[in-house]
Amino acid sequence: MDAPAPWERQPGEPARAYTNFCLYRDLLPAERSLRKVAERVAESSSKPRRVSAVVRQLQRWSSRWRWVERAAAWDAELDRRRREAMLKEARETQERHLRMARAMLTIVARRLQQIDPAELTPKDAARWVQVAAELERLALEQPTAVLEHRGTPAEQWINAILEVWRRRQAGGEGGSGADRSA
Structure with missing residues (x-):
């Protein structure tokens, strides 16, 4: 049979000793x-008791049943549980953001197929994609910025689209500016 966790009642530990240990364990570490x-204990006792007499009894139990060590184990367990909960929440948030980013990219892609190119400027389309792609990179914990001044891939992509648009407006490759209404 496995031994109980240090913060649980120990084999042979009297119920009163354990009850008082729980009071000790559950105090904030800085106030313990x-x-x-x-x-x-003295306040809640039905018989008047001197605090000094209660302290002496608690000292015996604390020494015999290793209260300091057990309370420290409890503090470590609470910390482990908090960290575990935080990691779980972070994973769930990451997964939720990734689903949202992918949904946004799907919507933008569908919308871009339905839009009349005359209604949407290349800059607008590039911005839609940039926002969705950045959200996806954040969800995947990928970098969203480049330290060199060459610009992010999204910025380079926007500049390429703008360059194609400028050429078309100027009558260059892909048709003339006369083909488009202003």
């Missing part, structure tokens, strides 16, 4: 002391 537990 036998005196504080003794004050609570």
Whole structure:
């Protein structure tokens, strides 16, 4: 049979000792002391008890049942549980953001196929894609910026689209500017 966790009742530990250990364990670490537990015990007792007498009893139990060590184990367990919950929440947030980014990219791609090119400027289309792609990169924990001044891939893509658009407006490759209404 496995031994109980340190913060649980130990084999042979009297119920009163364990009850008082729980009071000790559940205090904030910065406030944890036998005196504080003794004050609570004395206040809640049906018989008048001196705090000093309660402290002496608690000292015996604390020493015998390793309260300091067990409370430290409890603190470590709470910290582990908090970190685990934080990691789970971070993973769920990442997955949710990734789903949203992919949905946005799908919507933008569909919308771009339905739009009359005359209604949407290349700059607008590039901005839609840039925002969705950046959200996707954030969700995948990929870098969203480049330290060199060459620009991000999205910025380079926007500039390429703008260059093609400028050439078309100027009557260059892909048709003349006369083909488009202003």
